[in-house]
Amino acid sequence: MIKKLKYKEIDFSRYSKCLDQSLQKNQYAKKEVLDVLCESWELLIYGDYEFVMPIPIKKKLGFRIVIMPLFCQQLGVFGPKSNEEIELQFLNFLQKNYRIFSYFFNDKNLITQNLKKKKNYFIQKTDYQLLRKNYFKGRKSTVKTAQYLNFKELKAADFLDFIKSNFKGLDKKGDMDQFFRYMNFLESENTLRLFGSYKENDLTNMAIIIDDENQFSLLGLINDEQYKSDNGASFLIDRILKEHIHEKSFNFMGGSIRGIEVFFKSFGSVLQEYPVLENSKKDLLKNFYRK
Incomplete structure (x- = not known):
């Protein structure tokens, strides 16, 4: 079962422990980074912080909208393993309970249901x-x-x-x-x-x-x-x-623009794709009165 926690309700020691022990661990989801990059954020959890999913929030015209902040490439579901069934529960909860302009999962999330993909390039140590x-x-x-x-x-x-x-x-x-x-x-x-x-x-x-x-x-x-x-x-x-x-490994942090993609690939990097949920402004307006 998925539960939503407001920022003040988050147990950050448990959150950090989950991130540190997760298969999907990345720098973007760290509390300190989200505090700097997000106007505000809250957290979805599965079980007792077994899996977690940070949600960046921004206010527009008095409404709370999910939108990926600048310089934050991948968030998504973090836990001890990849689990498509649990990830789908997070996705469904997100879509039912938020107005979403953009949300990016991470390259280790398995979920693909009607989601587009963005490209990243990476070189292992x-x-x-x-x-x-x-x-x-x-x-x-x-x-x-x-x-x-x-x-x-x-x-x-x-x-x-x-x-x-x-x-x-x-x-x-x-x-x-x-x-x-x-x-x-x-x-x-x-x-x-x-x-x-x-x-x-x-x-x-x-x-x-x-x-x-x-x-x-x-x-x-x-x-x-x-x-x-x-x-x-x-x-x-x-x-x-x-x-x-x-x-140290090297993360190019992008690659969806053709010229930049070729430049990154030319250094022997490998493609990492990650699922993204995006709505146009028109689609967002249709669902503006969702809770």
């Missing part, structure tokens, strides 16, 4: 030389031609102007403000890493990385377009993999 053999031929060549660039680790506070000037995809000021709040949070948690590629003294590209236990996750890849021909993005990702893939 491995030996760099073995990984290099799986690079696309064109990527190997591009990386090789960019070896005149220099690789440095950066401090976030020194490069905020570069981020503001070159970050693509965040058109709203509020979205950029949220991005910097998230960066500040990650820095306070000692999980923020920034790497840059330089052409002589000029920063050409920057990778913003979440360093979470045994995994690197690519939060942002920022490129100065005037140096596009120098292939700094390829150089930068390759160098990070060369330095760290033997000790």
Whole structure:
């Protein structure tokens, strides 16, 4: 049986224990991360925190709507194993009790009932030389031609102007403000890493990385377009993999846009698909008076 808990009703020690011991464990579902990224959130539980499912909530025109927050890629059902029957119970409860604009499950959830899928690309911890053999031929060549660039680790506070000037995809000021709040949070948690590629003294590209236990996750890849021909993005990702893939896996955190997908695949990454529940604004309005 599924039960809904408001934020103040959640036993966070049990919630964290369930996440830590779950097959689907990921960084997005951590309490501290959800507290930063969500306007508010609550929790669905099965049994005595045997399985859990965090639900991000945002108020629109006085109504509470389920909507995935920026920079939160996968939530869904977490528990000791994958269980399609239990996941279906969570899905049915979600659809009956919430107004849903968007909700993303995780790549280990089995549920597929009338759900679309989004793409993510991932590289397991491995030996760099073995990984290099799986690079696309064109990527190997591009990386090789960019070896005149220099690789440095950066401090976030020194490069905020570069981020503001070159970050693509965040058109709203509020979205950029949220991005910097998230960066500040990650820095306070000692999980923020920034790497840059330089052409002589000029920063050409920057990778913003979440360093979470045994995994690197690519939060942002920022490129100065005037140096596009120098292939700094390829150089930068390759160098990070060369330095760290033997000790940490690498999560590209996306890949549904064709050009970006090909770029991520070209480093020998593997596809991870995850189910998503999305409604158009029109469909949402039809069900606006649901509880």
